[in-house]
Amino acid sequence: MTEQARTAPPLAPARPWPPPPNRLSAAVDNALARPAAQQPQWSDAGAVHRVRAVLESVTPVVRVEEVDRLRARLAAVAGGHAFLLQGGDCAETFAQTTERYIAGTVHTLSRMTAVLTAAGRLPVVTVGRVAGQYGKPRSAPLDPSGLPSYRGDIVNAVEATAEARAPDPDRMVRAYVNSRAAMAVVNALLATGAVGPAGRALATSGLFTSHEALLLDYERAMLRVDARDPDAPKLYDLSSHFLWIGERTRQLDGAHIAFAELLANPVGIKIGPTTTPEQAVEYAERLDPHKEAGRLTLISRMGSARVRQVLPPIVEKVTASGHTVLWQCDPMHGNTVTSGSGYKTRHFDHILSEVRGFFEVHRALGTHPGGLHVELTGGDVTECLGGAQRISAADLHRRYETACDPRLNRAQALELASLVAEMLRPRP
Ligand SMILES: O=C[C@H](O)[C@H](O)COP(=O)(O)O
Numbered sequence: 001m002t003e004q005a006r007t008a009p010p011l012a013p014a015r016p017w018p019p020p021p022n023r024l025s026a027a028v029d030n031a032l033a034r035p036a037a038q039q040p041q042w043s044d045a046g047a048v049h050r051v052r053a054v055l056e057s058v059t060p061v062v063r064v065e066e067v068d069r070l071r072a073r074l075a076a077v078a079g080g081h082a083f084l085l086q087g088g089d090c091a092e093t094f095a096q097t098t099e100r101y102i103a104g105t106v107h108t109l110s111r112m113t114a115v116l117t118a119a120g121r122l123p124v125v126t127v128g129r130v131a132g133q134y135g136k137p138r139s140a141p142l143d144p145s146g147l148p149s150y151r152g153d154i155v156n157a158v159e160a161t162a163e164a165r166a167p168d169p170d171r172m173v174r175a176y177v178n179s180r181a182a183m184a185v186v187n188a189l190l191a192t193g194a195v196g197p198a199g200r201a202l203a204t205s206g207l208f209t210s211h212e213a214l215l216l217d218y219e220r221a222m223l224r225v226d227a228r229d230p231d232a233p234k235l236y237d238l239s240s241h242f243l244w245i246g247e248r249t250r251q252l253d254g255a256h257i258a259f260a261e262l263l264a265n266p267v268g269i270k271i272g273p274t275t276t277p278e279q280a281v282e283y284a285e286r287l288d289p290h291k292e293a294g295r296l297t298l299i300s301r302m303g304s305a306r307v308r309q310v311l312p313p314i315v316e317k318v319t320a321s322g323h324t325v326l327w328q329c330d331p332m333h334g335n336t337v338t339s340g341s342g343y344k345t346r347h348f349d350h351i352l353s354e355v356r357g358f359f360e361v362h363r364a365l366g367t368h369p370g371g372l373h374v375e376l377t378g379g380d381v382t383e384c385l386g387g388a389q390r391i392s393a394a395d396l397h398r399r400y401e402t403a404c405d406p407r408l409n410r411a412q413a414l415e416l417a418s419l420v421a422e423m424l425r426p427r428p
């Protein structure tokens with residue numbers, strides 16, 4: 001969490017739709033009045049207000065019933081009866097909202113699901129980083145050329161010009177439209193079986209969506225009230241089924257955690273190597289106050305060199321606190337390096353080593369290594385080193401296509417799934 005927390009400019013309240021009960025509305029305002037890291041400096045507060053009003057009146061991207069179904073399935077994962085596979089782009093782009101591109105991701109997830117299910121003899125819950133992963137937190141506000149950093153298509157454009165990098169609130173509407181379109185493609189692929197025989201695994205179990213709950217002006221506009229129980233109305237963020245808070249925005253006194261506290265969705269938090277066991281327990285108490293399995297996923301991204309030391313005391317303390325959290329391993333974000341030629345990359349061996357370390361820790365403590373969270377694409381890119389294809393530093397330039405961080409290509413993703421499947425295989 002290197003960047004200073006910056007607070008978005010104050011905005012007049014947007015038109016609420018449907019009108020949330022005053023109590024919920026006040027709780028959202030209070031949460032979002034806290035310092036919010038990684039928010040763009042919009043230049044036109046009025047435009048943000050207008051966009052929020054538009055988004056508050058649209059049909060949401062996902063449905064309450066689907067969110068509830070995922071939460072129940074994640075409860076099974078947290079209880080040790082299933083495994084969670086989560087994967088997709090580092091940064092989805094609007095240009096890639098095409099059937100061909102999305103089919104590549106869905107097909108890869110589908111194949112991974114089939115491999116994991118067959119070996120592990122556990123049901124697999126599959127969640128894509130799809131249909132909304134448009135916001136990116138950055139290490140620095142400016143890129144090396146001095147331009148504002150690219151913060152994902154929901155904020156600005158990746159092209160290296162001052163005009164492209166200016167935050168544009170209308171992009172939030174485009175993010176919504178692209179999310180809906182991507183969702184429609186995913187549903188059509190699953191319904192028609194167009195993802196091939198391996199797609200049957202997903203056709204029956206479904207593919208849920210997820211993204212980082214980063215851009216608070218967008219996420220708050222996608223809140224909807226479920227008043228099926230009028231005495232206990234609930235707030236859902238219907239931009240996605242599952243939302244997570246990132247490593248750079250997990251400040252306990254910040255707006256993101258306070259926002260996540262209000263949601264009925266299942267939520268995750270990325271925990272990096274500076275996380276203390278006490279902080280992890282506080283996350284569990286804040287985000288899982290009723291001790292409901294499936295509500296909170298702790299996504300560890302410690303790095304292959306540190307996972308075996310840093311993770312055990314966290315798991316022990318959270319377990320002792322009585323919260324049944326879902327433990328998931330993100331072996332990507334703690335293993336990023338820069339190649340000699342300047343490409344951000346990750347080595348397959350380090351990724352695999354972190355997953356092995358994660359399994360070793362949980363096996364030693366008797367807890368469930370519940371899930372895997374990876375950045376991948378269905379394309380044949382050359383962004384991560386190693387794997388059976390032996391991608392070398394000299395290969396990186398060939399198809400380095402990511403808009404932000406390096407992703408496993410299709411072959412590397414399937415290779416990783418096979419190796420994780422071995423780890424899941426029931427032992428005699
Ligand atoms: O995906 C994670 C972050 O957005 C990303 O690693 C930040 O990259 P940066 O360090 O290049 O800003």
Ligand SMILES: C=C(OP(=O)(O)O)C(=O)O
Pocket residue numbers: 090137212245246247248270301330333
């Ligand atoms: C930004 C991400 O990860 P982290 O918060 O763990 O750095 C991400 O998963 O896109």
